[in-house]
Amino acid sequence: MCGISGKLNFAQDASVNPDLIRAMLATIRHRGPDDEGLYLGSGVGLGHRRLSIIDLSSGHQPLCNENGTVWIVFNGEIYNYQELRTFLLNKGHVFKTHTDTEVIVHLYEELGTQCLDRLRGMFAFAIWNENKKTLFLARDRVGIKPLYYCLTNESVVFASEIKSILADPEIKREVVPELIDRFLTFFYLPGEETLLKGVKKLAPGHYILVTNGNVEIRQYWDLQFSKPTEKPNLKHAESQLLSLLAESVEQHMIADVPVGVLLSGGVDSTAVLSFAAEKRDHGINSYTVGFSTPGVADERPYARLAADAFGTRHHEMTLSAADFGAFLPQYVWHMEEPVCEPPAIALYYVSKLASNDVKVLLSGEGGDEGFAGYSNYRNLLWLERVKSGLFPFSGTVAQGLSLGNSLFRLPQISKYVALTNAQFPSYYFSRTSNPYQHARNGLGSLYSADFARSIERESSLEPVRRLQAHVCGMNMLDAMLYIDTKTWLPDDLLIKADKMTMANSVELRVPLLDHKVLEFAAALPSNFKVRGFTTKYLAKKVLRTRVPRQILNRPKAGFPVPYENWLRGELRGLAHDILLDTRTTNRGYFDKGSLERLLRANEGQGSYSKEIFSLITLELWHRSFG
Known part of the structure; x- marks a missing residue:
């Protein structure tokens, strides 16, 4: 590296x-x-x-x-x-x-x-x-x-x-104005352009x-979602995947320096550890991070469970709100592109911890994009089935979801209300955004009148519009996986993975993103990836004898950095100081009164932490690179 x-x-x-x-x-x-x-x-x-x-x-x-x-x-x-x-x-x-x-x-x-x-x-x-x-x-x-x-x-x-x-x-x-709008639409920058012309x-x-x-x-290469030429055999696919994963992890352990494993407490990182442990006669170092905020989901017990199961020398650390806030300017300097990715800061600190022992870390990054592990894949597949099965009653479905949303105010419902009358793939931009909501009452409503006139909305959406044209004719799951693999994966997750570990002179390797593993996954039928309410179906079947049951069967948690709590509490003053500073407001992008209302709303019943973190990132980016 x-x-x-x-x-x-x-x-x-x-x-x-x-x-x-x-x-x-x-x-x-x-x-x-x-x-x-x-x-x-x-x-x-x-x-x-x-x-x-x-x-x-x-x-x-x-x-x-x-x-x-x-x-x-x-x-x-x-x-x-x-x-x-x-x-x-x-x-x-x-x-x-x-x-x-x-x-x-x-x-x-x-x-x-x-x-x-x-x-x-x-x-x-x-x-x-x-x-x-x-x-x-x-x-x-x-x-x-x-x-x-x-x-x-x-x-x-x-x-x-x-x-x-x-x-x-x-x-x-x-700075290119449309690219500011693109960032605030997707919370990262899909496509080949950066904010700098x-x-x-x-x-x-x-x-x-x-x-x-x-x-x-x-x-020279593209991910091809081809239809099987013969009826797929689940047992044969299990055997192939097991062999591929073992081979990929073994190859990713080649090094003349110590190799460790990042543990998130999830299925993918535990699976990588399970294969890595078989290839080393001596113990492996493993690392995880937790948080000092009470009442926040803590991944450390699950990471500890995996470490105990495979006999690693396990290391943990705790990240506080003060650590998080102090690192924000360096986060932006290392990331170089504005990205709303709070877990990146946790990755920086845990890779810094690991740098005391190893130069190489293995990660479980990429398993969800390859084998359909995110819940939105399952949820949108079900939404499409409901819409097609109840047509022409889709309007009634939309009314029912709207009523449920108004009564219970559940984000799990509200994010799908606007989609009941839309057509796929027009509403699937990437798993991190909803440009339709953004256009009506999201971050775009904060723009000053002059800045709003200076941007061309369709230009902001162009990279994903181009991908939408490419996926026409694909089945819905393959289309979603393709778009995420071309946008969310390289332009958010992998930028984070590279920049935060290299900031500590540590090489991060991602065995689940070996191109042979991805090509194998792309060739699988959809029901080998999402079956009923189960995501990552084939991968979980393969791993059921390798990953502890408590980890394999737990709901997907992502990496729950409690930045929402911090922006309402310990980091509230920091957010106000950055976003209402004259350097921020004098750039002319945003209306100051609207920024003040957004900050107040986040402290009340609203939840606008992602938007506020993105705006902080954007301003700190200007101070480093603009």
């Missing part, structure tokens, strides 16, 4: 200043405190910060081929690198290290851009071909590792983090080729 950065000037006689590359690397030292390296070529500069995981004694980057014509900077892990190394040795390639990085160099020499098809792992890398004067940038299939770039008329600048790109004084900081994310499963100033962006 590392940090990369670089710049290519399109005019080959325009050399890259090594001091610029060093300045870019200085901003991401936390990603690789063990080593630093630079390469300067014809109009190009490559930089690398290393966190040593494999082949600790060598592996300095940038790294080149035998004759110094192909150079790479690489962030990530290639889990099948030993198999690929054997293939390349048989082809006559000569290796000077035992790293997975050098495997990519020689595989590129052998296959060109098609080398991506052979790589199994998480990665973001840049390869410079000195003979062809070509820059090749690539990101892994799912978006586990970040890669940002900025294209101008004169150059392309790229890095693992936005702050590294901004170290180049030629890159201007211009021209600074983009390379999309998962894509690569960029730059030759003589000509820039091509191509997709």
